[in-house]
Structures are given as structure tokens and as C-alpha cells.
Amino acid sequence: MKKIELSVIPGDGIGKEVVPEAIRVLDTVANIHGGLKFNNIEYPWSSQYYVEHGKMMPDNALDLLSQSDAIFLGAIGDPALVKDHISLGGLLLKIRREFEQVINVRPAKLLKGMVSPLSNPKDFDMIIVRENSEGEYSSSGGRVHNGIDEIVVQNAVFTKKGVSRVMEYAFELARKRSGHLTSATKSNGIVHSMPFWDEVLSEISQKYSDVQMQNIHIDALSAFFITKPQTMDVVVASNLFGDILSDIGGAIMGSIGIAPAANINLNGKYPSMFEPVHGSAPDIYGKGIANPIGQIWTAKMMLDHLGEEELGALVLEAIEDTLHAGIKTPDIGGKSTMTEVTDTIISNIEEKA
Amino acid sequence: MKKIELSVIPGDGIGKEVVPEAIRVLDTVANIHGGLKFNNIEYPWSSQYYVEHGKMMPDNALDLLSQSDAIFLGAIGDPALVKDHISLGGLLLKIRREFEQVINVRPAKLLKGMVSPLSNPKDFDMIIVRENSEGEYSSSGGRVHNGIDEIVVQNAVFTKKGVSRVMEYAFELARKRSGHLTSATKSNGIVHSMPFWDEVLSEISQKYSDVQMQNIHIDALSAFFITKPQTMDVVVASNLFGDILSDIGGAIMGSIGIAPAANINLNGKYPSMFEPVHGSAPDIYGKGIANPIGQIWTAKMMLDHLGEEELGALVLEAIEDTLHAGIKTPDIGGKSTMTEVTDTIISNIEEKA
Ligand SMILES: CC(C)[C@H](C(=O)O)[C@@H](O)C(=O)O
Numbered sequence: 001m002k003k004i005e006l007s008v009i010p011g012d013g014i015g016k017e018v019v020p021e022a023i024r025v026l027d028t029v030a031n032i033h034g035g036l037k038f039n040n041i042e043y044p045w046s047s048q049y050y051v052e053h054g055k056m057m058p059d060n061a062l063d064l065l066s067q068s069d070a071i072f073l074g075a076i077g078d079p080a081l082v083k084d085h086i087s088l089g090g091l092l093l094k095i096r097r098e099f100e101q102v103i104n105v106r107p108a109k110l111l112k113g114m115v116s117p118l119s120n121p122k123d124f125d126m127i128i129v130r131e132n133s134e135g136e137y138s139s140s141g142g143r144v145h146n147g148i149d150e151i152v153v154q155n156a157v158f159t160k161k162g163v164s165r166v167m168e169y170a171f172e173l174a175r176k177r178s179g180h181l182t183s184a185t186k187s188n189g190i191v192h193s194m195p196f197w198d199e200v201l202s203e204i205s206q207k208y209s210d211v212q213m214q215n216i217h218i219d220a221l222s223a224f225f226i227t228k229p230q231t232m233d234v235v236v237a238s239n240l241f242g243d244i245l246s247d248i249g250g251a252i253m254g255s256i257g258i259a260p261a262a263n264i265n266l267n268g269k270y271p272s273m274f275e276p277v278h279g280s281a282p283d284i285y286g287k288g289i290a291n292p293i294g295q296i297w298t299a300k301m302m303l304d305h306l307g308e309e310e311l312g313a314l315v316l317e318a319i320e321d322t323l324h325a326g327i328k329t330p331d332i333g334g335k336s337t338m339t340e341v342t343d344t345i346i347s348n349i350e351e352k353a
Numbered sequence: 354m355k356k357i358e359l360s361v362i363p364g365d366g367i368g369k370e371v372v373p374e375a376i377r378v379l380d381t382v383a384n385i386h387g388g389l390k391f392n393n394i395e396y397p398w399s400s401q402y403y404v405e406h407g408k409m410m411p412d413n414a415l416d417l418l419s420q421s422d423a424i425f426l427g428a429i430g431d432p433a434l435v436k437d438h439i440s441l442g443g444l445l446l447k448i449r450r451e452f453e454q455v456i457n458v459r460p461a462k463l464l465k466g467m468v469s470p471l472s473n474p475k476d477f478d479m480i481i482v483r484e485n486s487e488g489e490y491s492s493s494g495g496r497v498h499n500g501i502d503e504i505v506v507q508n509a510v511f512t513k514k515g516v517s518r519v520m521e522y523a524f525e526l527a528r529k530r531s532g533h534l535t536s537a538t539k540s541n542g543i544v545h546s547m548p549f550w551d552e553v554l555s556e557i558s559q560k561y562s563d564v565q566m567q568n569i570h571i572d573a574l575s576a577f578f579i580t581k582p583q584t585m586d587v588v589v590a591s592n593l594f595g596d597i598l599s600d601i602g603g604a605i606m607g608s609i610g611i612a613p614a615a616n617i618n619l620n621g622k623y624p625s626m627f628e629p630v631h632g633s634a635p636d637i638y639g640k641g642i643a644n645p646i647g648q649i650w651t652a653k654m655m656l657d658h659l660g661e662e663e664l665g666a667l668v669l670e671a672i673e674d675t676l677h678a679g680i681k682t683p684d685i686g687g688k689s690t691m692t693e694v695t696d697t698i699i700s701n702i703e704e705k706a
């Protein structure tokens with residue numbers, strides 16, 4: 001029996017609704033497999049937890065999480081309870097950092113049955129490889145107030161090791177897939193960090209002469225995600241640029257509500273974390289209409305990561321069949337409830353298995 | 354006779370083609386007006402100039418430009434001749450900075466006759482107000498190499514005065530238009546500069562209680578430009594975020610090739626500069642198929658700025674009539690040449706006048 005110790009953090013808002021749905025799917029594939037079992041430990045850490053305890057997680061949270069094989073996260077953030085930078089900094093960003101989840105992998109793929117807002121979407125299928133530990137998301141910086149003006153400095157910090165690592169990961173992935181890599185830069189306007197980014201790209205690319213490579217400024221690249229997403233395959237980007245591109249990716253897929261993500265720890269010291277791209281959407285929480293597909297597709301990425309690619313493929317196929325049959329939540333033009341969507345995905349899995 | 358002293362910098366690539374086209378349009382409206390005349394002085398400053406002189410502009414360039422009422426720029430950049438950060442830093446960004454062109458105004462509007470890549474584009478009509486002098490585009494930063502790693506720091510610098518100024522401009526514009534302002538932030542991930550941005554927004558908004566205001570993270574906002582651009586009117590953004598949003602704006606309008614921009618000097622000390630959003634596109638230079646509309650719409654923004662709003666309106670109407678009649682360059686699905694497009698715009702202007 002292969003036992004997976006899973007830390008489950010539903011978090012805020014619709015996170016609390018879609019995580020149990022995705023766990024139903026995980027249990028289904030574990031059953032089918034026969035020799036696989038998820039041991040879930042659920043943690044109530046959230047904005048509500050903050051209100052009660054004055055912190056997003058207990059002091060030994062990282063110790064607890066470090067015992068597990070993977071972390072399965074819903075969504076964090078409820079501005080009515082806690083300011084975003086506190087809730088996110090105290091949980092999501094903290095885990096990403098402390099557990100050295102240095103790569104954030106985010107597919108943007110046109111699924112069968114999804115309606116893209118693009119009028120003529122060619123069959124695009126990209127993977128955004130986002131640097132997840134440094135760059136623009138740094139706590140370095142501060143303020144000066146001299147009575148004449150107030151000056152705020154925000155430091156972006158890039159390292160050779162950090163940039164090389166994400167580039168290597170992206171080149172390897174591109175080699176395995178299509179042999180085609182796009183890098184997001186802005187070296188024409190941002191003159192220290194981005195020319196450095198370009199240099200490292202060019203240095204690493206020497207080792208991957210079989211991979212075709214293009215380096216495009218983030219403004220133009222954002223536009224290309226709209227005008228010709230089918231020409232991109234693996235896209236490597238800094239923390240901020242990856243954040244922006246993956247939301248654009250979500251939009252052209254038909255909804256950010258279906259977009260999955262994986263925060264990957266590369267050195268094996270800590271668990272990786274799996275969380276959809278969407279937020280906690282407090283406005284629709286409790287109505288039973290949240291789209292569970294982002295969380296379920298995220299579960300598929302976790303299965304892949306745990307070496308269960310066959311089960312992962314089964315889940316994605318079942319998602320596509322469900323969408324194709326028109327079983328959709330309202331955000332993507334359907335009339336089904338969250339539960340109906342999950343139920344259909346589960347019966348599709350059981351049928352195919 | 355109202356004489357406008359115009360500094361004209363065609364620049365690189367298609368800049369050299371589309372600038373003369375837009376000047377034909379300017380001459381047309383000046384003729385119609387009767388009492389208006391453009392005195393153009395053309396400067397050959399460009400990447401080619403750099404190859405010949407080792408600099409993008411002569412040492413007295415800013416002196417020369419400062420004599421004029423406005424600067425009309427084509428496009429800068431030709432990576433085959435000069436590295437982008439040198440060509441842009443030495444001309445475009447230098448003029449923006451030295452002439453205190455602190456606001457970059459960039460409309461994103463669905464023109465009659467344009468085909469958007471969005472399948473169901475509602476009638477959107479936005480103006481992006483981009484901070485143009487500070488923020489992420491700063492030369493502050495550098496490298497450390499300690500034998501273990503190489504660390505690069507890039508500083509983004511925001512000031513109370515700089516942020517207030519662009520916010521005031523945006524609120525005033527929103528008040529004049531729809532009473533509706535959207536701000537682009539990322540305070541959930543970027544913890545010094547962006548919470549400061551939010552604070553200044555909230556402070557300035559006190560004076561504009563008649564303006565409805567929303568503050569959206571750049572990742573989500575980029576997605577909203579695709580899924581619901583019609584819900585936005587004036588959008589205020591930092592230097593980098595404004596750069597990205599205006600290219601997305603160009604994409605959803607149907608082509609970056611038609612997107613105009615104005616770099617506004619607010620204190621009256623220096624001329625403002627008018628340049629389209631698109632680049633120099635060296636790959637299509639010389640083929641006579643460059644889209645002149647970005648440059649011509651930019652000329653319309655210059656007319657507005659010079660107090661000739663009626664002529665400006667005439668130009669935009671003529672552009673829309675031309676597009677509506679299907680007279681388009683290949684980049685937007687037509688078969689016409691650049692010259693044919695301009696000729697049609699000019700005869701449309703003459704007909705309406
Ligand atoms: C060329 C580049 C430096 C410039 C910018 O980022 O400002 C351009 O993209 C623009 O939008 O005007």
C-alpha cells in the first residue's frame with residue numbers, strides 16, 4: 001500500500017468548498033488504484049483562524065506540514081477579516097518561501113468543452129514556469145519621509161542561482177515537451193534585473209541547443225497570449241511576470257476558476273504545495289456554485305508529482321468529458337452546481353477506469 | 354496664424370515610414386483649419402545615428418527639442434544595430450525623464466471597423482493613465498558577486514509627489530468622463546511600494562468622492578481586460594503595470610499597431626511627446642505595409658493637447674470610417690498598403706470638413 005500523508009488547508013472562502021470536492025476525486029482514484037491511500041490531516045488555518053488567534057498559523061505549523069508528502073491548499077484571503085498582505089504573507093507566501101518551493105508550475109491549456117473569450121482560439125497548451133522565491137516579491141525596502149516628500153523603495157532581488165534554477169527547470173520541461181521555450185523579460189526598461197535575467201537565459205541556453213528559445217518583453221508577451229497563444233509552449237518568467245501571465249492564461253482558458261498550480265520544492269527537503277490560481281472569492285462563498293475544476297485539476301498535478309501520472313491523466317480526461325457534456329458552473333456559462341460538476345467528474349473517472 | 358513648432362523624430366524601422374504619413378494628415382487638418390501651421394524640424398536620431406555617432410542624440414539634443422511646442426516621435430529600437438536598453442535609455446526614456454513627461458496617456462478603445470480578438474467585445478473605451486517618471490523603471494540598483502552567488506538588486510522608487518500627481522490626473526480625467534476609476538495594484542505580493550500606492554490612492558480619493566473607485570491586483574486586472582474591458586474607464590497604473598496594460602489594451606483593440614500614446618509634461622516647462630505604443634518592427638520595415646493608424650491616432654492626441662480638439666475628433670472619425678470601409682493594412686486583416694490607408698483617411702477628413 002502506497003500511503004500519501006497529505007496536509008490539507010482549505011483556507012478561506014470557496015477554498016473551504018472546493019477542497020472537499022477535490023478530495024472526493026482523490027479518494028475515487030485511490031480506490032480505483034487499489035494500492036494507494038491518502039491520509040489527510042486537515043488544518044483550519046485561514047483568515048478566520050487569524051481573527052481567533054492573531055496569526056494565520058500556529059508557531060509549529062511548518063513543523064507539522066513538513067511531516068507530509070504534499071500540501072493541498074484551497075485559497076487564502078478574506079479582506080473583510082484580515083488585510084491581504086498579512087493573510088497571504090503569513091501563510092501562502094510563507095510556505096512557498098520556507099519550504100523552498102522555488103518553482104510555480106501553471107498550465108494554460110484550452111480544455112475540450114471550454115469556451116475561450118478569444119474568438120478564434122487555436123489549440124493552445126502552455127506551461128508557465130514561474131520563479132517562486134525571489135525577484136519582485138521581496139520584503140526588502142522601506143520608506144523615507146524628509147518633510148519634503150515621502151520616498152518608498154521596493155527592492156527586487158535576483159540571484160544567479162535562483163534564476164539559473166528556474167531556467168534549467170523550464171529548459172528541461174521544454175526539451176521533454178516541444179523543444180520550445182519563451183522567456184518573459186523587460187530589459188528594455190528595467191535595466192539591472194532584466195538584463196541579468198537575459199544573460200542567465202542566454203548562458204543556460206548553451207546547454208540546450210536542441211531547445212528553440214525566444215525572449216520577449218512582458219508587455220508584448222502579454223499581448224501575444226491574446227493574439228497567438230498557440231505559438232507558445234513552455235514560458236519561463238519571474239515571480240511577478242509569471243503571476244500576471246498565469247492570470248492571463250486563466251482568462252483565455254475561459255476562466256481563472258479552472259486554472260491549476262503547483263509550488264514545487266526541488267531539493268526534496270520539504271513538501272511541495274498544490275493550490276489553484278484562483279482566490280477565495282468571498283462574494284460567492286456558501287452558494288454552492290464555486291467552480292471545483294481549478295482545485296480538481298490541481299489535484300491532478302499533485303498526482304503527477306506523486307508519480308501517479310496515469311491517475312492524473314484519468315482526472316484531466318474526466319474533467320474534459322464533463323465540460324464537453326455541458327456540466328458547468330455558472331462562471332463558465334453553465335447551470336450546474338459545484339457538487340453536480342464533481343459528481344459528474346467522479347462518475348466519468350469510474351466509467352473510464 | 355497659430356504656428357506650432359514641431360520636433361519630429363521618425364526614429365527606427367517603421368517609425369521612418371509612418372511618421373511622414375501622420376504628417377500628411379497633420380498638414381491636411383492644418384489646411385482645413387486655415388489659421389494653423391506646423392513648422393516641422395526633423396531630427397535623424399535613431400539607432401542608425403548611434404552607429405555613426407556613438408550616441409543616440411547629439412549633446413545639445415534636449416536644448417534643440419526644448420524650443421518646440423511638441424515632440425512627434427515614431428519608434429525607437431533596432432536590436433541588430435544597438436542593444437535596446439541603450440537605444441531606448443538614450444532617447445525615448447531620456448526625453449520622458451528629462452522633460453518631466455510624468456504622465457503617459459494611452460487610450461484603449463474599440464474602434465468602429467476593427468475586429469477584436471475577443472469573441473464578444475462589448476463597446477469598451479478606456480484610458481490608461483500610466484505613471485511615466487519613477488516606479489519600476491529606475492536606474493537604481495546593481496550587482497554583487499561574492500564567489501558563491503551573484504546577486505542583482507533592482508530598486509523601484511515611488512514618491513508621494515509622483516504617485517499623487519498621476520492619481521490626481523487620473524481622478525480629474527475620470528471626473529470629466531464617466532466618474533469611474535480603476536487602479537492597478539499588487540499590494541498582496543509586493544509589500545512596500547504597492548501598499549504605499551494604495552494609501553495614496555485612498556488619500557487622494559477623499560477629494561473625489563464623486564468618482565467611483567476600485568483597486569484591483571494587476572494579475573486579476575490583466576484578466577479583466579480580456580473578460581470585461583467594457584467595465585473599465587480610466588485606469589491608473591504604475592510605470593510597469595501601465596506598460597503591460599496598454600499592450601493588452603492594444604491587443605484587444607485588434608492590434609498594437611493602432612494604439613496611440615501621449616507623454617505629458619504637466620508643469621509647462623518642457624514640451625510633451627507623442628509616440629504610438631508600437632515599436633519599430635524592423636522585420637516589416639520598407640515593405641510599405643506598416644499600419645499608419647497608431648501614428649495618426651497619436652497625431653490626434655497631439656491635436657487635442659494643442660487645443661485643437663475639433664480637428665482631433667475629425668481625425669479619429671476619419672480613421673474609423675477608413676477601417677469601417679475595410680481599408681486596412683495586413684496586420685489587421687486587410688490588403689491595403691500603408692499609403693492607401695493614409696490616403697483614405699485624408700480624403701475622409703477632407704470630405705467631412
Ligand atoms: C520600449 C520600452 C522601454 C517602452 C516602455 O516600456 O515604456 C515601451 O514598451 C512603451 O510602452 O513605450
Ligand SMILES: CC(C)[C@H](C(=O)O)[C@@H](O)C(=O)O
Nearest residue numbers: 088092093243277541542572
Ligand atoms: C495572492 C498573491 C500573493 C498570489 C501571488 O501573486 O503569488 C496569487 O496571485 C498567485 O498567483 O498565487
